[in-house]
Amino acid sequence: MKKIIAAIAILATISVNAQTKYEAAMKKSLIQMDSAKTTADHQAVSAGFERIGDAEKTQWLPYYYAVLALTTAGWMDSNLDKDQNAEKIKSLCDKADALTTDNADKAEILTLRNMTATQQMLVDPQGRFMSYGMEAGKYLQQALKLNPENPRAYYLQGASLFGTPEQFGGGKAKAKPVFEKAADLYKSEQPKPLYPHWGQARNQEMLDQCN
Secondary structure (H helix, E strand, C coil): CHHHHHHHHHHHHHHHHHHHHHHHHHHHHHHHHHHCCCHHHHHHHHHHHHHHHHHHCCCCHHHHHHHHHHHHHHHHCCCCCHHHHHHHHHHHHHHHHHCCCCHHHHHHHHHHHHHHHHHHHCCCHHHHHHHHHHHHHHHHHHHHHHCCCCHHHHHHHHHHHHHCCHHHCCCHHHHHHHHHHHHHHHHHCCCCCCCCCCCHHHHHHHHHHHC
């Protein structure tokens, strides 16, 4: 019995140490992502998160943040090849999605798929709306269905409405209540350690533009 108890204690210690190492690596990479300024910076951060994911094999969050870094680069760099960037993003999203069965987690991944498809659509809005624009909308609706309390999904929905001309069902008046919904959800959100919490400041900026 003593040997069994000792073995259990050793396994528990190994598990705790492994988890501590994972959390430390994630926190370090998150700090690096917050300070990233260039496309190359974000790509390097993404590669770092991907390495964490490949080493852990059971964690979806490293792949999620690898994607978030690449989508951030997509928003900031007008010269970035959005289609090439999207291919890498889709592969990482698939890896993340395969590692979780939780609806809230999958909703977070869908918000990234939405942003990626949106970036591809914006390369040629008129020519690509029926393909990538519709795809972006589909991902957002799926995210909202899986988790109606996700503030990032409402923020992205508001941003989409804000950027859509009034004659096509968008505009500030349509976007404002959606940004307000997101703002309320951001205030009440209590994410678990390492979990996504981005978008609140930008949502408020967009809401201010609607007033």
